[in-house]
Amino acid sequence: MFKQNYPSLLLQNAVDELASLPGVGRKSALRFALHLLKQPKENVERFGQSIIKMRGEIMYCNNCNMISDTPVCKVCSDLKRECSLVCVVESVRDVLSIENTLQYNGLYHVLGGIISPMDGVGPSDLSINQLIKRVEEGSVTEVFLALSTTMEGETTAFYLYKMLNKFPVKISTIARGVGFGDELEFTDEVTLGRSIQNRQPFVPLNQ
Amino acid sequence: MFKQNYPSLLLQNAVDELASLPGVGRKSALRFALHLLKQPKENVERFGQSIIKMRGEIMYCNNCNMISDTPVCKVCSDLKRECSLVCVVESVRDVLSIENTLQYNGLYHVLGGIISPMDGVGPSDLSINQLIKRVEEGSVTEVFLALSTTMEGETTAFYLYKMLNKFPVKISTIARGVGFGDELEFTDEVTLGRSIQNRQPFVPLNQ
Numbered sequence: 552m553f554k555q556n557y558p559s560l561l562l563q564n565a566v567d568e569l570a571s572l573p574g575v576g577r578k579s580a581l582r583f584a585l586h587l588l589k590q591p592k593e594n595v596e597r598f599g600q601s602i603i604k605m606r607g608e609i610m611y612c613n614n615c616n617m618i619s620d621t622p623v624c625k626v627c628s629d630l631k632r633e634c635s636l637v638c639v640v641e642s643v644r645d646v647l648s649i650e651n652t653l654q655y656n657g658l659y660h661v662l663g664g665i666i667s668p669m670d671g672v673g674p675s676d677l678s679i680n681q682l683i684k685r686v687e688e689g690s691v692t693e694v695f696l697a698l699s700t701t702m703e704g705e706t707t708a709f710y711l712y713k714m715l716n717k718f719p720v721k722i723s724t725i726a727r728g729v730g731f732g733d734e735l736e737f738t739d740e741v742t743l744g745r746s747i748q749n750r751q752p753f754v755p756l757n758q
Numbered sequence: 759m760f761k762q763n764y765p766s767l768l769l770q771n772a773v774d775e776l777a778s779l780p781g782v783g784r785k786s787a788l789r790f791a792l793h794l795l796k797q798p799k800e801n802v803e804r805f806g807q808s809i810i811k812m813r814g815e816i817m818y819c820n821n822c823n824m825i826s827d828t829p830v831c832k833v834c835s836d837l838k839r840e841c842s843l844v845c846v847v848e849s850v851r852d853v854l855s856i857e858n859t860l861q862y863n864g865l866y867h868v869l870g871g872i873i874s875p876m877d878g879v880g881p882s883d884l885s886i887n888q889l890i891k892r893v894e895e896g897s898v899t900e901v902f903l904a905l906s907t908t909m910e911g912e913t914t915a916f917y918l919y920k921m922l923n924k925f926p927v928k929i930s931t932i933a934r935g936v937g938f939g940d941e942l943e944f945t946d947e948v949t950l951g952r953s954i955q956n957r958q959p960f961v962p963l964n965q
Contacts (some may be wrong), residue, residue, distance in 0.1 A: 556854060556857065556858060557854075558824055558825055558826060558831060558832060558833075558850075558853070558854070559812075559816055559825050559826055559827045560827055561808075561811060561812040561815055561816050561827060562812060562816065562825060564808045564811075564812065565808045565809050565811075565812040567808075568804065568805045568808045568809065569809075571805070572790045572793060572794075573789055573790065573793050574786070574789070575790075579781070581851070581854070582780060582781070582851075583779045583780065583782075584809075584812065585849075585850060585851060586779060586780050587779075587809055587812070587813060588812065588813060588816065588825065588850075590813070592813055592814060595809060595810060595813035595814075596810055596813075596814075597775065598775045598778070598806075598809065598810075599805075599806035599807065599809045599810040600806065600810070601768075601771045601772045601774075601775045602772050602775065602776075602791075602794055602802060602805065602806045603802060603803055603805075603806040603807070604768060604771075604772075605766075605768040605769060605771065605772040605791065605794070605795065606794060606795060606797070606799055606802035606803075607799060607802075607803075608768055609766055609768050609769065609795065617765055618765055618766050618769060618795065619765060619766055620766045620767055620768060624765060625765060626765075642792075643765075643792060643795075644788070644789075644792060646765070647763060647764075647765070647788070650763065651763060
């Protein structure tokens with residue numbers, strides 16, 4: 552009776568599109584569509600247009616590749632930031648996570664992915680040449696690799712290390728160890744072993 | 759530094775809109791927005807337009823209130839359907855659920871909600887007068903109330919019963935009982951008690 556169980560082609564198209572969002576199945580997509588149908592027309596217009604406008608008009612910072620409303624992003628154009636320190640991350644989301652800690656005051660470099668031969672992503676698919684150019688220019692003194700502790704993250708970090716090693720820059724990485732709130736009992740052996748080898752001077756919290 | 763932690767106002771607007779979807783928080787909304795940013799421009803255009811078009815152009819069936827691409831929906835205009843049987847449901851989604859069972863061949867009437875004094879929804883907010891008009895016209899012989907077994911559902915069913923009782927129509931409701939796959943041990947006492955009172959002739963499954 553219904554074409555693919557939907558009473559309307561317009562509804563079906565909207566559900567098809569909404570179901571393309573990550574982690575959204577057809578049931579949730581239908582729920583979203585029926586919710587949108589109940590909203591005032593102008594709200595739904597604004598909903599759709601905000602997404603189209605974002606995709607059409609957003610820019611990527613010429614310097615660090617971060618999303619931005621301007622050709623150079625707010626971080627890169629902020630004079631209070633330490634411009635000799637560059638934190639290399641996989642994605643825009645990592646920048647947001649690091650900004651939320653309020654512990655970092657340098658610049659960023661968004662790779663736009665991670666080296667992953669399994670997914671067909673090689674060094675040339677990432678903004679690595681742009682990073683090397685930034686280092687070559689000479690104002691960068693430390694490159695801080697904040698990549699995931701996965702196989703792909705480690706591979707990418709090693710590749711970047713090989714490429715940047717010839718320049719007079721310090722190359723650092725995020726500290727590995729047992730997370731705050733984690734129990735030793737449930738920490739894997741590699742992490743625990745490394746965090747014994749790399750034990751640090753004791754600093755009480757809140758200091 | 760970032761206005762509300764977002765590096766771009768365009769991104770922030772899109773996240774605000776996506777977070778208005780039911781069950782979607784700001785983290786999921788950001789995930790959706792970053793996913794959409796990675797898609798080709800024309801796909802995102804299609805995404806936004808499909809939603810705007812759905813909201814702008816969808817119709818509600820003049821007869822049963824179901825969403826439709828035409829003034830009279832596919833079910834109401836299907837000559838193979840039993841037009842003397844009308845199933846009363848709360849929402850569009852209930853119609854989809856009942857259609858999916860393939861067990862129903864009558865027409866529908868979508869109330870557009872349920873009587874709920876707590877939420878300020880009274881009988882006049884629902885399409886009850888439209889239902890009474892359908893019954894008055896005389897071709898309906900049975901009104902089948904398929905409402906939730908909640909307080910609001912029972913209240914609505916009772917109200918409809920009082921309104922329709924004066925017409926020469928049979929008023930039925932969905933069978934209450936222990937669900938297939940449920941264990942007696944975990945069935946609540948009211949349901950179990952009623953399903954003992956209303957015990958039915960045994961019919962083997964697959965017949």
